[in-house]
Amino acid sequence: MSAGARTALRGARVSMTGSGEPEERLVTGREAVPRAGRGKVVVRVEAAGVSFAEVQMLQHLHPFPPRFPFVPGYDLVGRITEVGEGVTGWRAGDRVAAMPRYGAWQEYVQTPARHLAPVPEGLDAAEAVALVTNGVSACQMLDRLPLKAGDTVLVHGASGGVGTLLTQLAVHRGLRVIGTASPAKHAAVRELGAEPLDYRGGGLPSAVRRLAPGGVQAVFDHIGGRGLDDGWAMLARGGTLVSFDSSVAGFRPGQWFRPHVPALLRTGRRFAARLLGLTGGRRMTMYYVKPGPAFDAALSLLYGLLAEGVLTPRIAGRHPLEEAAAALRALLEGRSVGKHVLIP
Incomplete structure (x- = not known):
């Protein structure tokens, strides 16, 4: 392909132009x-994930925010279309996954080759990208704890992207999994094999103790704030509280790192x-993928588990880029x- 023809190629992308409502601040071009x-390599994106990181970035409450305007998108699955100088082990046509943290919401992404991982043929692209950030987070958090069959754990947000996989x-x-979710999602949580509890209305530590009188061996918390004190109260002796994100509800846009301070201090x-x-x-730890x-x-x-x-x-939901x-x-x-998931 000539340089002129290459330059003429244009790909769709979504830009986040500032803090505010998604309908106002997400622009497709x-x-x-x-x-x-x-x-580096260029990847033609098959699927890109939508996550709470983008919610935090939209409200300028992410702990490591890029400057506006930028292309959001934490993770992607696609195929390499071009390999840059100095890249070894990859070639055009290879199916890959990447976690650039932003930049995935577009048709073509340039990304460092050292951060690529192979994706087997035959896997659905949307399901494959669901495992990139969320799946790895769930897997690594479990792997790092001394849990054994028969132990009881609490998963906050058991109906969410990380929670369903965890x-x-x-x-x-x-x-044994106790999973928090709103009542409308309790049936979905049961289908995953967990015992659902409503996280609203207070009294969650007491409700958990009724199901697990001796406490739980682990609590996986993506809410942060004072909820971490409730999580600590639910733990059995020797249990672990894992904080892997922080809710930004109630914070003003632009307060940046403030929602994440309570977890650090605790x-x-x-x-x-x-x-x-x-x-x-008991111990408390923080996780970041x-x-x-x-x-x-x-x-x-x-x-491998997906294929099996x-x-x-x-x-x-599967959405075109213009429905981001x-x-x-x-x-x-x-x-x-x-x-x-966005499908360019």
Whole structure:
């Protein structure tokens, strides 16, 4: 293909222009297809995930926000169309996954080759991308805890993108799962193999203690704030509270890191208390997904479980790029079970 013909190619993309409502701040347009720079590849996107990271970025409450305007999109699955100078081990036509953290909501993405992971042929693109960030997060959080078959764990947001996969993986490993969700989603949580509880109205620690009088061995919390104190109260001796995100509800746009401070402070205080022997063996930890060999290994394992039918990612909706605002709105309003996906 000549340079002129290449320059004439234009791909669709979604830009986030500032803080506000998704219908006002997400703009769809077309841009020239990028060329692969040194150490990078260009990927034609088959599916890109929609996540709460984009909700946080839209409200300028993400802990590591890019500057407006930018192309959102935390993760993607697609095929390499061009390989840049210095790239080895990859070639055009390879099916890959990547977690660029932003930039995935477009037809063609330039991304570093070192952050790619292979995607088996035959897997549905939407289901495959659901496992990139959410699946790896669920898998690694479970792997890092000394849990055994028969233990009881609490999964907050068991109907969400991470929660549905975390619940399935935990059940597959023989764990008993208590999952919080709104009542309208309790049937879906039961289908995953968990015991649902309503997280609203207060009294959640008491409700959990009624189901697990001795406490639970792990709490997986994506809410943050004072809810982390409730999670701590639910733990059995030797249990672990894992904080892997923070709700931004009630915070003004632009407060940036503030929603995430309570988790940091509580983690630090409980680490010190544990060193002093004051926690009954309980501990609190924070989790943040990042690329690397461990990420690749977890994703490969998950793709194997998907191919075997052990895992079934719940896809809340498949949307063209121009419906990105509708997908984000559904996530904002809590109307979804599983993960929304954009299909360029």
